[in-house]
Amino acid sequence: MFLYLERDTPLHTLNPVTKIIGLVLLLILPLSTTHPLGLLPSLAFVLFLLYLAKAFRNLRRMWWFVLLLGAVSIVLWSFFRQGQTILFRLGFLSVSRESVLYGLGMGIRLNVMLISGLVFLSCTKVEEFTLGLRKLGLPFSMSFALSLAFRLVPLFFTTASTVLQAQRARGLDLKRGSVIQRVKKYVPLLIPIFVYAVRNTDQLAMALESRGFGARRERTYYIEYQMKKIDLAVLLFLGAADVISFWLL
Amino acid sequence: MRELLDMWRYTKMVVLVGLAAGLYAAVLIPFKPITIIPGFTEIRPAAVLPVVFSLLFGPAAAWGSAFGNIIGDFFGTLGLGSIFGAIGNFLYGYIPYRLWRRLSAGQPVIRSGRGLLVYLLAVIPACIACGVFIGWGVDLLGLVPFAALANIILVNNLLVSLILGPILLSVLVPRVKRWGLAYGDIMEMEPVSSVRLGGVGHLLLWLGVIGGLAVGNALSFSLLPGLLKGAVGVGVAPFIALIIIGAFLV
Numbered sequence: 001m002f003l004y005l006e007r008d009t010p011l012h013t014l015n016p017v018t019k020i021i022g023l024v025l026l027l028i029l030p031l032s033t034t035h036p037l038g039l040l041p042s043l044a045f046v047l048f049l050l051y052l053a054k055a056f057r058n059l060r061r062m063w064w065f066v067l068l069l070g071a072v073s074i075v076l077w078s079f080f081r082q083g084q085t086i087l088f089r090l091g092f093l094s095v096s097r098e099s100v101l102y103g104l105g106m107g108i109r110l111n112v113m114l115i116s117g118l119v120f121l122s123c124t125k126v127e128e129f130t131l132g133l134r135k136l137g138l139p140f141s142m143s144f145a146l147s148l149a150f151r152l153v154p155l156f157f158t159t160a161s162t163v164l165q166a167q168r169a170r171g172l173d174l175k176r177g178s179v180i181q182r183v184k185k186y187v188p189l190l191i192p193i194f195v196y197a198v199r200n201t202d203q204l205a206m207a208l209e210s211r212g213f214g215a216r217r218e219r220t221y222y223i224e225y226q227m228k229k230i231d232l233a234v235l236l237f238l239g240a241a242d243v244i245s246f247w248l249l
Numbered sequence: 250m251r252e253l254l255d256m257w258r259y260t261k262m263v264v265l266v267g268l269a270a271g272l273y274a275a276v277l278i279p280f281k282p283i284t285i286i287p288g289f290t291e292i293r294p295a296a297v298l299p300v301v302f303s304l305l306f307g308p309a310a311a312w313g314s315a316f317g318n319i320i321g322d323f324f325g326t327l328g329l330g331s332i333f334g335a336i337g338n339f340l341y342g343y344i345p346y347r348l349w350r351r352l353s354a355g356q357p358v359i360r361s362g363r364g365l366l367v368y369l370l371a372v373i374p375a376c377i378a379c380g381v382f383i384g385w386g387v388d389l390l391g392l393v394p395f396a397a398l399a400n401i402i403l404v405n406n407l408l409v410s411l412i413l414g415p416i417l418l419s420v421l422v423p424r425v426k427r428w429g430l431a432y433g434d435i436m437e438m439e440p441v442s443s444v445r446l447g448g449v450g451h452l453l454l455w456l457g458v459i460g461g462l463a464v465g466n467a468l469s470f471s472l473l474p475g476l477l478k479g480a481v482g483v484g485v486a487p488f489i490a491l492i493i494i495g496a497f498l499v
Contacts, residue, residue, distance in 0.1 A: 002323060027329045034391060073393070080394035082471050092470070106391055110328075113392075117327035141257045145266040146316050152271030153278070153320060160275055183412045186294040190276070190413065191420055194301075197272045201430055205261040213260055 003058050003121040010230070011053045012123040016132030018231040019124050025238035026116040030109040032242075033249035036101060039108040042245070046115040055122030059115065066114060070107030077103030126150040131221065140219060156197055163192050250497045251439050253343075256308045259436045269302045269313025269342075274320035296406045297413040299342035300372055304357035304418060305425050307346045307432030314342030333386025337379045340496060341406065344375035344454070346432070347499045351447050356431075358422045359415040368415060376406035377458035378492050381465060385489055388469070389482040396469035399462065450498025457491030464488060 014022070026049075030042045050059060059066070081103070083096025124132075130147040134140060167188050174185050256262040276295035298317075302310035318338040322331040348371035349357055359365050384399025425431050432438070441447060465485045467473050473480075 023327075031329075031390065076394055076397050080396060080469055080471075092472075110392055113328035113330075114326065117322075121323060121327060139257065141263050142312070145263050145270065145312065146319075148264070148267030149270030149274065149313075149316050149320055150323075152267060153274045156272050156275035157278065179408065180412060183294065183409055184416075186297075186413060187416050190294070190297070190417060193276070194272065194417070194421060195424065197268050198425065198430060199428070201261060201264050201268060202428065205264045208264065209260050213263075214258075 002126065003118065004125055005053075005055055005057065005122045007054045007123070009053050009123065011049065011119070013230075014123075014234060015225045015227050015231045016124065016128040017135050017225075017227070018234055019120060019128070020132045020136065022234055022238055023116060023120040025235070025242055026119070027113055028242050029116075029238075029245055030112040032245040034102055034105045034109070035249075036105045036108055038249045039105055039112065042112045043108055043115075045241075046112050046119060049119045050115055050122070053119050053123045055119065058118050058122050062114075062118070066111050069110050069114065070104075073107035073110055074100060074103035077106050127223070128225075131223070131225070135225075141214065144213075152197075156193065159196050160189070160193050163189055252308045252436065253311065255439075256312075256432075256436055261430070261435045262306075262309045262432070265306045265309035265430065265435075266312045266316065269298070269306060269310055270316035270320060273298045273302075273314060273317025277317065277321040278324055293405050294409055294413070296409040297417060299338060300345050300375065300410040300414050301417050301421065303342045303345040303375075304349055304371075305421065305431060307436075307438070308343070309432065310346065311339050311343035315339040328392075329390055330383075330387045330392055333383050333390075337383035337386070337402075340382055340492070341375050341379035344378055344496050344499075345371045347496065348374065348451070348454075350438075350441050351451065351499055356422055356426070357418055359418060365415070368418075369411070372410050372414065373407070374454055374458050376403055376410060377462055378454070378496065379403075379406055381458060381461040381485065382489060382492065384465060385461070385481065385485045388465075388485075394469050395465045395481045395485070399465055403462070447499055450495045452495070453491045454495030454499060457488045457493075457495055461485050461488030461492065 011019075026046065029045070030039055032042075033039060050056060078095045078099045079090070079093045081096075081099035082094075083098025083102075085097040087095045087097060087100070089095075126147065130143045130150070133146070134143040138146075172185060172188065174182060176182070177185070273295055276298060277293065299310060299314035302313055304310075306313070315335040315338050318334045319327075319331055322328070322334065346357075349367065352370055353364075353367045355364075357368070359368050380399040380401075380403035383402055384393075384395040387393045387398055388395040422431075426434070429435070465481055465488075468481045468484045
């Protein structure tokens with residue numbers, strides 16, 4: 001279900017803390033400029049990282065989305081951004097050369113962020129993500145709730161699909177009717193899913209407490225990650241890339 | 250506001266956060282491909298869940314909605330916008346139960362005109378706050394114009410929560426009460442703020458949501474001439490502050 005790919009690459013072996021901070025630094029990189037040409041090096045860099053993570057498969061799954069994102073950005077910003085060189089007007093909205101260029105830049109920025117996220121998701125397991133957050137100071141109960149939610153998604157997802165198929169077999173058609181009628185048709189889907197999900201809360205809470213949930217402040221972990229030299233090098237490199245791009249652009 | 254932190258001491262509330270987040274994400278994800286603005290928003294029948302969770306599970310819903318939105322973004326749209334998405338959804342799950350507690354002493358079941366009015370007064374500011382906050386955040390990052398995203402989120406949230414919310418609550422409230430999972434049955438709630446303080450919070454919240462929506466749209470559509478570039482970020486910021494202060498004072 002998730003985008004994680006089991007690969008043996010340098011990016012996969014990084015410390016989860018490095019991956020999370022690295023993702024933030026990567027996401028900051030395209031904020032240094034709005035000019036399409038200035039954003040191209042950032043795009044090339046994240047594509048290189050995707051190659052390094054051997055994760056082009058994930059990008060291939062979403063290529064249509066990447067193109068659509070760029071196109072929608074150009075259209076939206078063309079109308080909502082003001083500029084001097086007016087190309088044409090549509091009612092009280094106008095499209096200018098500057099707004100189209102800005103939209104193109106924002107499309108590239110969005111895609112740089114999307115691909116940065118893909119790099120992270122392709123080489124980070126859910127357990128690594130929650131452990132990384134824990135190491136960064138997120139309280140245990142919060143990281144546990146997040147981890148629990150990640151684990152429950154496939155279960156609920158399967159339940160939702162089963163309920164959907166069962167209701168379709170009874171003649172439920174979500175594609176027909178007005179918007180209000182279609183929204184109302186979600187009632188017979190949402191109630192059984194909700195009841196199924198919530199009914200076992202008590203037992204889950206008891207099971208956790210019987211295993212000593214919240215009894216000790218300090219916890220140990222089955223997998224421990226060490227901060228290696230490569231982690232520090234990656235963080236320094238990405239930090240420097242951010243500083244340089246903001247300084248230059 | 251203190252209960253947002255206190256709740257983490259109750260195992261059942263921690264489990265409810267996980268359940269709420271998991272369920273929200275599980276209903277969000279199948280609709281990811283039906284995008285309205287690619288990468289940012291899609292048709293979301295799941296938008297009713299934070300409201301329903303809020304009125305049933307209180308503070309657990311606020312955290313659950315934020316976490317659920319982050320998990321939804323893990324299916325391909327993770328980015329800096331996810332931070333604003335998480336906070337916007339946090340407010341969306343936080344505001345309804347706070348306002349309901351202020352406006353009504355009863356259970357969140359809509360059986361009368363007054364019940365419906367209280368529901369509307371609790372849900373509408375939450376829908377607007379979510380749209381304004383996310384719209385402001387992504388415009389600030391230069392990703393999507395405020396007017397495009399904030400209005401779509403607002404309409405989607407309003408439509409879904411006003412149509413589905415009352416129906417779901419009428420079915421779920423008795424069950425959740427019977428299972429002892431309503432937030433008031435699990436944890437000690439802090440008393441509702443004093444009439445004066447809560448009233449000020451309520452007023453600030455409404456000023457924030459209405460002002461933020463109006464000013465954000467006016468700036469985004471360039472209806473206020475002569476203002477500086479990137480004015481949405483600066484112009485809406487005071488209203489965002491009002492929304493946050495108001496939400497925590499209510």
